[in-house]
Every structure is written in C-alpha cells, then in structure tokens.
Amino acid sequence: MTAVIGLAFPFFGLILLGFIAAKIWRVSEDGLAWMNIFIIYFALPALIYQLVSKTPIERLASVDFIFATLLGTYCAYAISFAAGALASKGDIPESSIQGLAGAYGNIGYMGPGLALAVLGPDAAVPIALIFCFDNTLHFTMAPLMMAIGGQSKRPPLEIVLSVLKKIFTHPFILATIAGLIAAAIDFRPPTALDKLLNYLFNAAAPCALFAMGVTMALSPVTRFPPVMGVLIFIKLVVHPLIVWVLVSWVGDFSPVWIYTAILLASLPTATNVFVIAQQYNVWTQRASSMVVLSTLASVVTVTALLYLMASGLIPPDLFPAK
Numbered sequence: 001m002t003a004v005i006g007l008a009f010p011f012f013g014l015i016l017l018g019f020i021a022a023k024i025w026r027v028s029e030d031g032l033a034w035m036n037i038f039i040i041y042f043a044l045p046a047l048i049y050q051l052v053s054k055t056p057i058e059r060l061a062s063v064d065f066i067f068a069t070l071l072g073t074y075c076a077y078a079i080s081f082a083a084g085a086l087a088s089k090g091d092i093p094e095s096s097i098q099g100l101a102g103a104y105g106n107i108g109y110m111g112p113g114l115a116l117a118v119l120g121p122d123a124a125v126p127i128a129l130i131f132c133f134d135n136t137l138h139f140t141m142a143p144l145m146m147a148i149g150g151q152s153k154r155p156p157l158e159i160v161l162s163v164l165k166k167i168f169t170h171p172f173i174l175a176t177i178a179g180l181i182a183a184a185i186d187f188r189p190p191t192a193l194d195k196l197l198n199y200l201f202n203a204a205a206p207c208a209l210f211a212m213g214v215t216m217a218l219s220p221v222t223r224f225p226p227v228m229g230v231l232i233f234i235k236l237v238v239h240p241l242i243v244w245v246l247v248s249w250v251g252d253f254s255p256v257w258i259y260t261a262i263l264l265a266s267l268p269t270a271t272n273v274f275v276i277a278q279q280y281n282v283w284t285q286r287a288s289s290m291v292v293l294s295t296l297a298s299v300v301t302v303t304a305l306l307y308l309m310a311s312g313l314i315p316p317d318l319f320p321a322k
Contacts, residue, residue, distance in 0.1 A: 004310050008303045011114050014206055015295065018213020029218045035211050039109075043207055045175035046200035047112055048131065051124035052179025053187070059125050060180060068250040069126075069261050070133050072243035076265075077103035077141060080234050087227035092149030096142065097283040098227065100276060101290045102234040104138050105267035107131050108172060109212050113205025115263055118306060119256050126260040132176045139166045142276050215271055216295060219288040228286060231269075232294045236301040240266040248318035255316030259309055266305050268294035 052060065080102025084095035105111070107130060115123045143159050154162070167173060181187070189197065243265040247258050269290050277287035308314045 004303065004307045007118055008299075008306055011110065011117075011205075011209055012299050012303075014209035015213035015216070018210040018215075019217045020213075021210075022214040022217030029215075032211060032214055032218075035207065035214075039204065039208050039211060041171050043200045043204035044108060044112070045171045046197045047204040048128055048172055048175040049179045049182070050197055050201050051112070052128045052176055053182035055125050055128075055179075055183055057180070057183045060129070060183060062125075062129065062251075062253075064251040065126065065247065065253060065257060065261075066129055066133050068246040069130050069243055069265075070137060072239065072246045072261075072265060073103050073134050073137060075242050075246075076234060076239040077137075079238065080231055081145075083227055083230050083234065087225065087230075093146055093280060093282045096145035096149060097273065097277045097280070097287055098231055099145070100138060100142065100273045101228075101269050101287060101294075102231040103239060104270045104273050105134075105235065105239070105264060106212070106270045106295075107134060107264050107267060108270065108272075109208035110267050111264045113209070114267075114302075115260050118263065118309075119259055122254070122256040123260040126257045127264065128176055128179070130261065130264050132173055135170065135173065136167050138272070139163055139170070142280075146280055146282075212271065212295075216292045219274065219292050220285060221289045221292050222285045224289065224293070225286065228290055228293065231290060232297055235269055235294055236266060236298055240305070244314075245318060253317070258316045259314075262314070263302075263305065263309075266298070266302055268298040 077099045081095050081099035083102070084098030085091070087098070088094045107127075111131065112127050115127050140163050143163055147154070147156070147159050188194070240262045244258070244262045247253060247261045271291050274284070274287045274291050277284045305314075
C-alpha cells in the first residue's frame with residue numbers, strides 16, 4: 001500500500017499545491033491563460049508526439065482496442081445521459097452536459113503522467129489511442145446533442161464542419177497524427193529538437209496538474225443535486241468497469257493495455273465539460289462543481305484502483321484465451 005500511495009501522492013499532491021496556491025495568492029483566473037497555452041499547445045502535444053512517434057506503427061493499428069474503449073466511453077455517456085434525462089424531465093441540452101460529466105474523463109491533464117508512472121512506457125500507445133478517439137467522440141457528441149435539443153440554431157452542414165474543425169485542429173490530435181506519420185516513416189528529429197521535445201515532455205504532467213488545482217480553487221461549488229452523486233459514481237466506478245469488461249471481451253491484449261484502459265476510464269470529470277457547458281450556457285455552475293467534486297472523490301477511488309491493480313486483485317483479463 002505504501003508503494004501505491006507513493007505513486008498516487010505526487011499527482012494528487014500537485015493538484016493540491018495548485019489549489020492551495022490559488023487560495024493563498026488569489027490571482028484572477030486570467031492569470032492561468034499563459035499556463036494553459038503552454039500546457040495545451042506545447043507541453044502535452046510534445047508528450048503525445050514523443051510517445052507515439054517512438055512506437056512501431058503496427059502497434060498503433062489496434063482497431064479492436066479502439067472499438068472497445070470507445071464503446072465503453074459511449075456506454076458511460078448513454079447511462080449518464082439517461083440519468084440526467086430522468087432528473088431534468090427530458091431536458092436534452094442539460095442531459096447532454098450531464099452525459100459528458102459522466103463519461104469525459106481528465107485523460108489529458110491526468111492520464112499520461114499517471115499511467116506512464118504506474119504502468120511504464122508500454123502504456124504510451126493505449127494512452128494515445130484512447131485520448132485521440134475519446135476526444136473525437138466528445139467533440140462530436142456535444143454539438144450533435146445540442147443541435148437535437150434545439151440549443152444550437154446553426155444549419156447541419158455548419159455543425160458538421162465545426163466538429164471536423166475541432167477534431168483536426170486540436171493540438172493533441174494534431175500531435176497524434178504527426179506522431180503516427182513519424183512512426184510510419186521512422187523519422188527521428190535532430191538532437192537539439194529532440195531535447196526540446198523532451199523538456200516539454202517532462203514539464204507536461206507537473207504543469208497540467210498544478211493548473212488543474214488552481215482551476216478547481218477558482219471554480220465555484222454550488223448546490224449538490226442528487227443526480228450529481230449518480231454521475232460521479234458512473235464516472236469513477238461504472239465507466240472503468242464497463243471498459244474493463246469490453247476490453248477483456250473484445251481482444252487478447254497485454255495486461256498493460258487493459259490496465260491503461262481501466263485507469264484512464266477511472267479518471268474524474270474533465271475541465272472541458274465545464275468549458276462546453278459555458279459555451280452553451282447549460283448546467284454551467286453544476287458542471288464546475290462536478291469537476292471539483294469528482295476530482296476530490298477520485299483521490300479515494302483512483303488510489304483504491306491502483307492498490308487493486310498492484311496487489312493483483314483485479315485480473316488483467318476477465319476472459320483469458322484458453
């Protein structure tokens with residue numbers, strides 16, 4: 001258990017430091033702008049590129065793994081949407097944000113650093129695949145469901161073009177594509193550029209987690225309706241369980257790939273859910289609360305998951321090949 005706490009503490013500790021710093025110095029949220037630009041446009045893309053580009057291309061073409069993890073995330077979204085629809089009496093825009101709250105995990109800021117520290121470099125490929133395709137799903141579902149719910153008045157073609165633009169201009173997905181091309185042609189950057197990418201790689205996780213703590217401190221926690229507790233349970237417990245079953249059932253993957261899928265599915269609600277809620281002016285304050293409270297709850301659930309994996313209490317494959 002000491003070893004597990006040793007793995008989890010630095011990550012949650014960095015979030016705590018960011019939270020404390022924001023409470024002490026009380027700098028406005030505008031002060032985060034340059035930090036977020038550095039993280040989103042430089043540090044995390046460098047991390048993703050370095051992971052993907054150094055992986056043999058044949059390992060990146062795991063369609064069955066992509067299918068299983070993507071289906072697991074969609075199932076979590078569907079269950080959360082249904083819970084939200086019951087609570088809101090059929091309000092589609094509000095239920096759509098609640099669906100994201102129960103399925104869109106913090107795989108960008110928390111995922112790579114935690115999974116690599118716990119599972120090693122072999123986790124790099126499943127991290128990149130999950131990140132790329134899960135984000136594509138969420139970028140698609142948000143505008144689609146808002147259009148269905150009447151929240152978006154734009155014509156269908158404009159919505160489609162907007163979704164494609166978000167997908168193919170997102171720095172993380174562009175970094176994944178660049179990494180795929182580099183892996184396919186076996187490209188290695190010059191030494192000076194490789195060192196720069198490694199500096200950014202090493203800065204990604206600490207800066208992202210610290211910034212996340214600051215964001216939590218600046219986010220208001222308002223009323224706690226019962227549906228929020230349901231959504232937190234879906235995100236932190238049901239989502240990883242669904243992914244575990246599907247990845248075990250669909251293919252014969254290595255334990256590292258299965259554990260990576262479970263771990264990334266267990267992460268708390270992404271701050272992007274609050275951003276999307278603000279964009280459509282739907283469930284905004286509660287989306288903010290959802291990010292904060294799910295992150296606090298994940299200190300217990302993610303640490304417990306790490307302990308179960310480290311102690312062998314979670315078999316890596318529920319349906320091992322005979």
